Amino acid sequence: MFETLHSLSMGFAMALTPHVLLYAFVGCVVGTLVGVLPGVGPLAGISLLLPVTYGLDATSALVLLAGIYYGAMYGGSTTSILMRIPGEAASVMTCIDGYAMTQKGRAGAALAVAAVGSFVAGTLSIVGLMLLAPPLAEFALRFGPPESFALLVLGLLVLAYMSSGPMTRSLAMAALGLLLGMVGMDTMTGLFRFDYGVSELGDGIGVVPVAVGLFGISEIMLSAGQNMRADVRAPRLRELLPTAREWRQSAAPIGRGTLLGFLIGIIPGPGHVISSFVSYSVERRLSNHPERFGEGAIEGVAGPESANNSATSGAFVPMLALGLPSGAVPAIMLAAMMIHGIAPGPLLMQQQPQLFWGVIASMYVGNVVLLILNLPFVGIFVNILRIPYAYLYPCLLAFATIGVYAVNNSVIDVWIMAAAGLAGYVLRKLEFEIAPIILGLVLAPMLELNFRQSLALSAGDYTIFFTRPIAAIMLGIGLVLLVLGMRSIFMRAARARMAMGLAPAADTGPERNR
Amino acid sequence: VRRLTIDQVAGSVFAAFSILVLWESRSIPFGFLAEPGPGAVPVLLAATLLVCSIAVVIGGRASKPLAEIHWKEWPHALAILAACAFMALAIERLGYRLTIFAALLVLVGAVERKGWIAAVIFAAAFSFGTYFLFNTLLRVPLPQGPFGL
Numbered sequence: 001m002f003e004t005l006h007s008l009s010m011g012f013a014m015a016l017t018p019h020v021l022l023y024a025f026v027g028c029v030v031g032t033l034v035g036v037l038p039g040v041g042p043l044a045g046i047s048l049l050l051p052v053t054y055g056l057d058a059t060s061a062l063v064l065l066a067g068i069y070y071g072a073m074y075g076g077s078t079t080s081i082l083m084r085i086p087g088e089a090a091s092v093m094t095c096i097d098g099y100a101m102t103q104k105g106r107a108g109a110a111l112a113v114a115a116v117g118s119f120v121a122g123t124l125s126i127v128g129l130m131l132l133a134p135p136l137a138e139f140a141l142r143f144g145p146p147e148s149f150a151l152l153v154l155g156l157l158v159l160a161y162m163s164s165g166p167m168t169r170s171l172a173m174a175a176l177g178l179l180l181g182m183v184g185m186d187t188m189t190g191l192f193r194f195d196y197g198v199s200e201l202g203d204g205i206g207v208v209p210v211a212v213g214l215f216g217i218s219e220i221m222l223s224a225g226q227n228m229r230a231d232v233r234a235p236r237l238r239e240l241l242p243t244a245r246e247w248r249q250s251a252a253p254i255g256r257g258t259l260l261g262f263l264i265g266i267i268p269g270p271g272h273v274i275s276s277f278v279s280y281s282v283e284r285r286l287s288n289h290p291e292r293f294g295e296g297a298i299e300g301v302a303g304p305e306s307a308n309n310s311a312t313s314g315a316f317v318p319m320l321a322l323g324l325p326s327g328a329v330p331a332i333m334l335a336a337m338m339i340h341g342i343a344p345g346p347l348l349m350q351q352q353p354q355l356f357w358g359v360i361a362s363m364y365v366g367n368v369v370l371l372i373l374n375l376p377f378v379g380i381f382v383n384i385l386r387i388p389y390a391y392l393y394p395c396l397l398a399f400a401t402i403g404v405y406a407v408n409n410s411v412i413d414v415w416i417m418a419a420a421g422l423a424g425y426v427l428r429k430l431e432f433e434i435a436p437i438i439l440g441l442v443l444a445p446m447l448e449l450n451f452r453q454s455l456a457l458s459a460g461d462y463t464i465f466f467t468r469p470i471a472a473i474m475l476g477i478g479l480v481l482l483v484l485g486m487r488s489i490f491m492r493a494a495r496a497r498m499a500m501g502l503a504p505a506a507d508t509g510p511e512r513n514r
Numbered sequence: 515v516r517r518l519t520i521d522q523v524a525g526s527v528f529a530a531f532s533i534l535v536l537w538e539s540r541s542i543p544f545g546f547l548a549e550p551g552p553g554a555v556p557v558l559l560a561a562t563l564l565v566c567s568i569a570v571v572i573g574g575r576a577s578k579p580l581a582e583i584h585w586k587e588w589p590h591a592l593a594i595l596a597a598c599a600f601m602a603l604a605i606e607r608l609g610y611r612l613t614i615f616a617a618l619l620v621l622v623g624a625v626e627r628k629g630w631i632a633a634v635i636f637a638a639a640f641s642f643g644t645y646f647l648f649n650t651l652l653r654v655p656l657p658q659g660p661f662g663l
Binding site: 052054055166168169171172175176178179182186188189191193194217220221222223224390391393394395397398399401402405406409411414415417418421422425427429430431432447448451452455456459460461486 | 543653
C-alpha cells in the first residue's frame with residue numbers, strides 16, 4: 001500500500017509538470033469534442049491526433065491519447081441528452097431518459113448528473129486500475145510462451161464471444177486480422193512473407209493505417225451525405241443544478257454503474273458500450289418504478305454514463321498490465337506505445353514506472369479537467385454541432401491522411417488506409433464486427449512467436465499447452481466459450497433437421513423452416 | 515441469386531480469400547507441425563478462416579438477404595475513396611499543401627456543392643493552417659511540392 005502511494009506521488013510529480021498537464025488538457029478537450037460530434041468516435045479522434053504525438057515523449061503521448069478516450073465518454077452524453085443524437089455508441093442508452101428529461105425541461109440536471117456520475121466513476125475506477133494492474137502484471141511475469149499464447153487465444157475468443165451476432169462471424173474477422181498480421185518478415189527466420197516485392201510490406205501491415213481506415217474512413221463514408229442541421233439550445237448555468245431528490249435517486253446507480261463498468265471493461269470486447277446497456281437494464285430491474293424509465297428517469301442517465309466511463313479505466317487494466325488490448329482503442333494505444341519504442345507487457349511497470357504512474361496520475365487530473373469542461377462550459381462545446389458535416393468530413397479525411405502518412409512517411413500506408421476504409425465500409429454495411437480484425441492484427445506477431453517458442457521449448461510436443469496449469473485453464477475457458485458460442489448454430493441445425501423430418505408436407509413451405 | 519443472404523455471400527468471399535492465402539503460402543516453407551516454419555502459422559490461420567467461413571455460410575441461411583441492404587450513400591463513399599486515392603498519388607509529388615487544397619476544394623465545391631468561393635477559402639485556410647500547425651509548430655515533417663509549397 002505504502003509502495004503504491006509512493007509510486008503514485010511520483011506519478012503526480014510527473015503528471016503535474018506543465019507540459020504533461022497541457023497534453024492532458026488538450027486530450028480532454030479533443031476527447032470532449034470527439035464525444036460531442038456524432039460520427040466521430042474515440043477511435044477516429046485518437047487517429048486524428050496520432051501525428052501530433054510523434055514529436056512527443058511516450059508519457060505525454062499516452063496521456064494525450066488516454067485523455068481523448070475517457071474525454072469522449074464524457075462528451076458523448078451531451079448530444080444524447082440535448083438532441084437525442086448519441087455522440088458515440090456508448091451513449092445510446094443515455095438518449096432514452098436523457099432526452100426525455102430535456103423535453104421535461106430538466107436538461108441541465110441530466111447533464112450535471114451525467115458529468116458528476118462520469119467523474120465519480122472515472123476517479124473510483126482509476127483506484128481500481130491502480131490497485132489491480134500491478135499485482136496482475138506481477139502474476140503475468142511468471143508467464144512463459146505457452147501461457148502467453150493461451151492468454152492471447154483466450155483474449156481473441158472472449159472478444160469474439162462478446163461481439164454481437166454469431167460467434168463464427170467474429171471469429172472469421174479475428175482470423176482475417178491475424179492473417180493480415182502475417183504479412184512481412186518472419187521474426188524467427190528473417191524470411192519475407194506475402195510482401196510481393198513491396199519493400200514497405202516487408203515491415204508488415206501497420207496497425208495505424210488499418211485502424212484509421214476500418215474505423216475512421218468507413219465512418220465518414222457511412223455518414224457523409226446525411227446532412228443534419230442541429231438546432232441546439234445550450235442550457236444556462238443556473239439550470240445545471242439537480243434537485244436534492246434527483247441527487248438521492250442517482251447516487252446508487254452511479255455506484256453500481258461504476259462497479260459494473262469497471263468489471264465489464266476489463267473483459268475483452270466493446271466494454272464501454274456493453275456496460276452502458278447492462279447498467280441501464282440493471283437500473284430498470286432494480287427500480288421500484290420501472291415504468292418511469294423512458295419517461296425521464298434520472299437513474300437511466302446516471303447508471304449508463306457512470307458505467308461507460310468506468311469501463312474505459314477497466315480497459316486499461318489488461319492493456320497496461322499484460323500488453324493485451326481489450327478492444328480497438330486500447331489496441332491503437334498499444335500501437336502508439338510501440339511507435340515510441342516501448343514494449344508492452346507485464347514488464348512495463350518495472351521498466352517504465354514513470355510512464356505507468358504518470359499516466360495513472362494524469363487520469364485523475366484529467367477527470368477533474370473534464371468535470372470542469374463538461375459543466376460550466378458545456379454550452380461552448382455544443383456549438384461545434386453548428387459546423388455542417390459537408391465541411392467537417394473533408395477535414396477529418398485530411399487529418400486521417402496526414403496521421404497515417406506521417407507514421408512512416410509512406411504512401412503505401414495511405415493506400416492501405418484507403419483499402420481498409422473500403423473493407424470497413426462494406427463489412428459494416430453487412431453488419432460484421434470489425435474490432436476483432438484490429439485486435440488480430442495487433443496480436444498476430446506475439447501469437448505466432450509464442451506459439452513457435454512454446455513448441456521449441458517442448459521439442460514439438462503439443463501437450464505443453466495442456467500440462468502447464470495456467471495455460472491449460474485459460475485454454476479450457478476459451479474452449480468452453482467456443483462451445484457456448486457455437487451452441488446456437490448446432491441447435492439451429494438440429495431444429496431445421498427436426499422440422500424437415502417431422503413436418504414434411506405442412507402448410508409452411510420449406511423456406512420458412514429456419 | 516436474389517435470395518442469397520449476407521452470410522452466404524460474405525462467407526463465400528472469406529472462404530475464397532482463405533483458399534487464395536493457402537495457395538500463396540505454398541512457396542513459404544511450412545516446416546513440420548512439431549517444428550513449424552515461417553509458413554506454418556499462415557497456413558493454420560487460413561485453414562481456421564476457411565472453417566469459420568464455411569460455418570458462416572452454413573449458419574447463414576437465416577440471416578438477412580443481401581438485397582435488403584441499401585447502398586444509398588455510395589456516391590459520397592466513392593468520392594471519399596477517390597479523394598484518398600488522389601491524396602496517396604499526389605502527396606509526395608505536389609506536396610502537402612497543394613494536395614490537401616485540391617482534395618478539399620473538390621470535396622466541398624463539387625461533391626457537396628457548397629459554392630466555389632466558400633470552397634476555395636475553406637480549402638486554403640485548412641491546408642495552409644494545418645501545415646503551419648503540424649510542420650512549423652509541432653515539427654511533424656510534411657512533404658513539400660514544387661515552389662516549396
